Amino acid sequence: MPTHPNLGEFEQIVLLALLRLGDAAYGMAVRREIESRTGRDVAIGAVYATLDRMEEKALVKSSVGDPTPERGGRAKRSFRLTALGSVSLKQSQRALKQMTRGLAPELIS
Amino acid sequence: MTASQPPILGRALLWLALPESDLQTIRGDLDEEFATHALPNGGAAHARSWYMRQVWTSLPHSLSSRCRTAEIPQTVLVAYLGFLVPVATLNALRSYVLSQIPLKADSLRPTEFLVASLALGMFTTFLYGFLIPSARRNVICRTSCLLALASLLPTLLALLVPAFAPQGWYPLRVLILGPAGVLIGATARRNAVRSPAIRGGKKKQFVAPTIVSENNPNARFLDDKVRAVPSTLAD
Numbered sequence: 001m002p003t004h005p006n007l008g009e010f011e012q013i014v015l016l017a018l019l020r021l022g023d024a025a026y027g028m029a030v031r032r033e034i035e036s037r038t039g040r041d042v043a044i045g046a047v048y049a050t051l052d053r054m055e056e057k058a059l060v061k062s063s064v065g066d067p068t069p070e071r072g073g074r075a076k077r078s079f080r081l082t083a084l085g086s087v088s089l090k091q092s093q094r095a096l097k098q099m100t101r102g103l104a105p106e107l108i109s
Numbered sequence: 110m111t112a113s114q115p116p117i118l119g120r121a122l123l124w125l126a127l128p129e130s131d132l133q134t135i136r137g138d139l140d141e142e143f144a145t146h147a148l149p150n151g152g153a154a155h156a157r158s159w160y161m162r163q164v165w166t167s168l169p170h171s172l173s174s175r176c177r178t179a180e181i182p183q184t185v186l187v188a189y190l191g192f193l194v195p196v197a198t199l200n201a202l203r204s205y206v207l208s209q210i211p212l213k214a215d216s217l218r219p220t221e222f223l224v225a226s227l228a229l230g231m232f233t234t235f236l237y238g239f240l241i242p243s244a245r246r247n248v249i250c251r252t253s254c255l256l257a258l259a260s261l262l263p264t265l266l267a268l269l270v271p272a273f274a275p276q277g278w279y280p281l282r283v284l285i286l287g288p289a290g291v292l293i294g295a296t297a298r299r300n301a302v303r304s305p306a307i308r309g310g311k312k313k314q315f316v317a318p319t320i321v322s323e324n325n326p327n328a329r330f331l332d333d334k335v336r337a338v339p340s341t342l343a344d
Contacts, residue, residue, distance in 0.1 A: 028138035032146075044138055045167025048131050049174050064134075070144055074137030 004088040005057050013038065014050050015089045018060065018081050026078045027051065051079055059085035115143050116157050119164040125255045126171040128178050129248045135171075139163060175252070184252035184291065191237050192230035192287035199226050227282055231290040238294020250295045256288035 007015070017033040018025045031047045034040060054060045065076040081089070123136055139160060147156035175181050207216060241249055264281045 026138065027134060028142050032142075041162075041166075043166035043170060044135055044163050045127075045170035045174075048135055049170040052131070052174060067137075068141075071137035071141045074133045074140070076137060077134040 004084065004091050005059065007059075007088055007092040010046070010050055011054060011059075012089060012092050014047065014054070015059070015081060015085055018079055019089075023078070023080075025080065026076050030079070054085065055079075057084075058082055059088055113144075113148060113153060115140060115160045119160050122164050122168065123171075125251060125258070126168050126175070128171065128175045128180060129251075130178070131171070131174065135167070180248055180252050181255070184249055184256060184288070187237055187249075188234055188253060188256060188287040188291050189283070191234045192283055192290065195233045196226045196230045196283075199229055223279065227286060230283065231286045234287055234290030235294035235297075238291035238296075239298045241295060241298075246295050246299060250292060250299075253288040253292035253295070257285055257292060260284035260288065 013034055014030060017030045017037075021029050021033055027044055027048050030051070031042050031044050034042050034047075051060060051062070055062055059082060060079050061082050062077050062079050065078055067073045067075045119139075120136070123139070124132070127135055143156055143160050147159045151159070172181075203218075203222065238249065238253070260281070264285065267281060
């Protein structure tokens with residue numbers, strides 16, 4: 001049975017944000033998505049550190065776009081999930097579901 | 110600087126702390142968010158406070174990333190080993206020479222010798238900064254600046270609390286002068302290779318007319334010049 005990297009809570013949140021954003025997923029968009037959905041004020045440095053770490057594990061892949069004037073002529077780095085990232089995320093979500101199954105509803109909802 | 114621009118301190122801290130791979134993207138992201146969301150939604154004060162909060166909370170992550178990518182450890186190694194090896198060699202040489210002279214072996218080091226050894230250490234780190242390849246120069250510059258600033262903290266502490274002050278202040282001088290030498294060397298090299306045309310921020314471009322056709326303005330210009338040449342010379 002192939003083994004997939006174990007994902008931490010923040011890594012799962014970042015991967016889910018990438019899934020939600022699709023092609024529009026870059027560092028600040030991920031940060032905004034996490035903030036709007038979870039209410040957590042996340043540092044942009046934390047998002048990029050997590051994305052860099054997951055790119056080293058081949059869970060995500062990044063590509064650099066064209067520079068834009070509103071970014072001071074700096075390029076945007078977009079991220080997308082890889083097949084390995086998708087499988088790892090599913091595995092982590094399944095494990096979480098298995099652990100919460102049968103527990104009191106107030107813990108799950 | 111205007112209120113509608115991100116704080117200079119925040120930008121400087123990012124320049125110091127971010128790893129090379131993330132510097133452009135994170136600064137771009139923050140500048141874009143500052144201009145398109147924070148400023149229109151909350152005003153200049155709110156936007157600037159948001160920017161600084163993002164910078165402060167990102168610093169630990171950025172610094173740990175830089176340690177992981179070996180940018181900081183490499184510069185620490187070079188700045189301090191590059192400083193200490195020649196200084197230690199000079200000390201060993203002096204000790205050897207004095208050991209050969211009766212009653213001079215245990216004599217204290219004069220101030221001139223300490224100054225000369227610091228100057229020698231700084232010169233070697235300066236040489237390193239001057240000779241590093243251009244691809245690594247920006248990273249080494251930023252890291253040396255970070256190290257020199259970090260070394261100022263124990264110096265300030267020693268100035269404020271004399272109990273922490275080391276004897277002779279020599280170690281603290283080494284801490285500051287090592288990275289400072291690298292930084293000065295790298296900056297000197299960068300200024301030396303920068304041509305006057307680039308210095309104003311505008312790159313001078315020369316377009317060589319390669320295709321001679323009626324639609325090519327450069328070709329027409331050349332054609333006019335040739336026509337202006339006296340026929341005796343043109344022939």
